[in-house]
């Protein structure tokens with residue numbers, strides 16, 4: 001398993017795509033977070049019930065949180081894609097053949113990919129969260145607003161934001177085993193994360209039973225881990241507790257991986 | 271059935287297929303193959319495109335599940351080998367490389383599972399003559415360079431068994447000559463070397479043993495020398511007066527190869543064994559048989575190979 005893990009890790013870092021994605025994520029998250037930080041201080045993008053204009057009280061901890069966790073809300077597609085690519089590139093370039101020649105135990109291959117996905121996820125989580133929180137805090141500080149960085153709870157939110165993003169990469173590995181066609185997988189990811197889930201959450205948020213369901217959507221579960229959410233604040237839908245969110249999102253990863261194990265990884269390779 | 275198949279105990283380096291069969295929907299890709307591949311020799315695994323060579327190797331390597339039968343290396347199925355890269359080095363036909371990775375990185379990726387370090391990766395790269403290209407991305411490699419990189423990958427774990435699927439595809443004549451010497455040297459070290467090919471002439475100077483399959487079935491297994499003894503020269507003769515040519519063949523006691531081809535206008539084309547063209551020509555002249563064609567054909571192994579894979583398996587198997 002140790003050798004398989006090192007092989008999986010090297011597979012990722014010997015190609016260029018991962019750092020291109022990481023770079024794009026950093027820039028995108030920093031930009032979004034800066035804009036959000038500015039918006040909340042103007043009262044425009046303030047969460048529900050945030051009429052308080054500029055001035056400490058109005059921005060509040062919740063507003064600062066939705067700025068700092070912007071990576072979990074809008075950036076989770078990046079670790080998700082990186083995790084998915086760990087599997088789909090193997091099928092695209094047929095390197096699944098040498099992979100299974102060097103490690104014929106398919107359970108071990110899958111476990112190593114999930115674990116390596118988690119490692120890459122931590123990298124994306126930490127860097128993405130730092131980019132979002134850094135840019136957000138900078139803008140807040142420049143505007144003379146409290147950054148909340150002196151509060152321990154804010155740091156807890158940041159840590160859990162990184163954790164949520166790390167789990168997203170593992171979900172990506174699971175998704176890749178189910179959907180090995182790279183183009184199809186990326187299209188599904190973009191359609192789901194950028195369109196389907198946001199719309200579902202808004203629509204489901206209109207009814208009380210719908211709210212119960214929407215909390216278990218993967219994006220909502222990811223946000224629950226970090227504890228801050230643009231969507232739930234906007235729709236006024238409460239999230240699951242952090243630990244339940246973690247269980248739900250890990251559950252998605254495991255269910256997808258199990259599905260991939262009995263379909264893709266059971267098939268003949270050739 | 272074959273000399274090899276009766277070996278009593280398997281060396282750890284002996285590759286054994288027993289009644290190996292694979293059905294893909296309506297296609298029986300591999301049909302009841304029983305073969306032993308022995309150490310210290312280069313074995314040619316031959317058959318036309320679609321004969322089932324790649325499928326056989328994929329079953330042996332645990333990539334494709336056999337419909338029935340078994341495939342083992344030293345009596346162990348591939349999937350049960352611990353650190354398989356140190357036992358079997360396999361390169362399958364389709365190039366399996368990430369184009370964005372350098373040649374050296376490709377090897378470094380798999381090095382941990384072969385239990386070796388970066389130094390060995392560089393060493394095998396040099397062994398196959400790719401040392402200077404190791405830092406370049408595989409996407410820019412020629413087909414021949416990819417074949418060499420595939421070969422380097424098989425050597426990472428210094429395995430005693432090498433299975434190479436069409437390794438000379440894409441190699442230039444110089445590359446083929448190099449590969450020949452390389453494989454001979456590996457076998458001389460006592461390794462089991464199996465090379466597949468769809469053309470006998472390509473491996474003719476490399477192999478000690480030949481296994482020929484067609485439509486998934488074994489049609490011949492022997493040493494190359496024994497196969498060569500089966501190759502007999504032939505002469506093709508055709509005459510507009512088919513009846514008199516047939517009479518001449520019968521009277522001369524020549525053995526014909528395959529059924530004669532009779533045309534509607536009474537013309538006949540026959541192929542006869544073991545007679546030089548000059549003898550056939552002289553006899554026809556003496557008998558007054560008008561010949562429109564007289565040619566020595568297919569005296570070589572390649573023709574024999576084509577005949578083997580063209581004939582129903584049980585007939586050819588009997589000859590083996």
Ligand SMILES: Nc1ncnc2c1ncn2[C@@H]1O[C@H](COP(=O)(O)OP(=O)(O)O)[C@@H](O)[C@H]1O
Nearest residue numbers: 270294297299318319320321322323324325326
């Ligand atoms: N995955 C597959 N699904 C269906 N048919 C296959 C598959 N792989 C190979 N075949 C068929 O099996 C036969 C043997 O193919 P193959 O083993 O590739 O032959 P060779 O390597 O000797 O050219 C061919 O008829 C091929 O079309």
Ligand SMILES: [Mg+2]
Nearest residue numbers: 323324325363
């Ligand atoms: Mg083939």
